[in-house]
Amino acid sequence: MSTELHPSIVALVSLAANIAANHPKQGLCQLDKLKQYGVAQEQIDSVIEIARHIRDEAAQQMDASFDDARRKAHANSMLASIAVGEAGACCTPTPGGKACC
Numbered sequence: 001m002s003t004e005l006h007p008s009i010v011a012l013v014s015l016a017a018n019i020a021a022n023h024p025k026q027g028l029c030q031l032d033k034l035k036q037y038g039v040a041q042e043q044i045d046s047v048i049e050i051a052r053h054i055r056d057e058a059a060q061q062m063d064a065s066f067d068d069a070r071r072k073a074h075a076n077s078m079l080a081s082i083a084v085g086e087a088g089a090c091c092t093p094t095p096g097g098k099a100c101c
Contacts, residue, residue, distance in 0.1 A: 008037035012047050019051035020058075 005013075011030045018027030034044055 008034060008039050011037065012039070012043075015044070016047050016051040019048060020055045022055060 011033045015027035015030040015034070017023075018025060018030070031044065
């Protein structure tokens with residue numbers, strides 16, 4: 001029993017990985033290979049759809065994580081500004097942390 005993957009499976013995996021990773025080559029060279037191997041266009045389209053879905057879902061989760069971290073950093077910055085003001089400083093920093101005096 002052979003443990004090597006059929007070249008068409010390798011090409012499908014490579015195509016999907018390129019798309020999901022937003023690789024600049026986009027897996028375009030795999031499309032010709034897949035056609036040569038006789039892979040149906042509907043199967044190729046399914047792989048492309050799945051890879052794009054995974055890529056887009058990952059991007060949405062990364063954006064949400066970034067936005068959450070940004071909100072927390074902003075809230076911490078605002079709390080630091082309040083603490084400085086309560087300590088009797090001559091002025092409080094701007095929300096961006098810049099001194100005004």
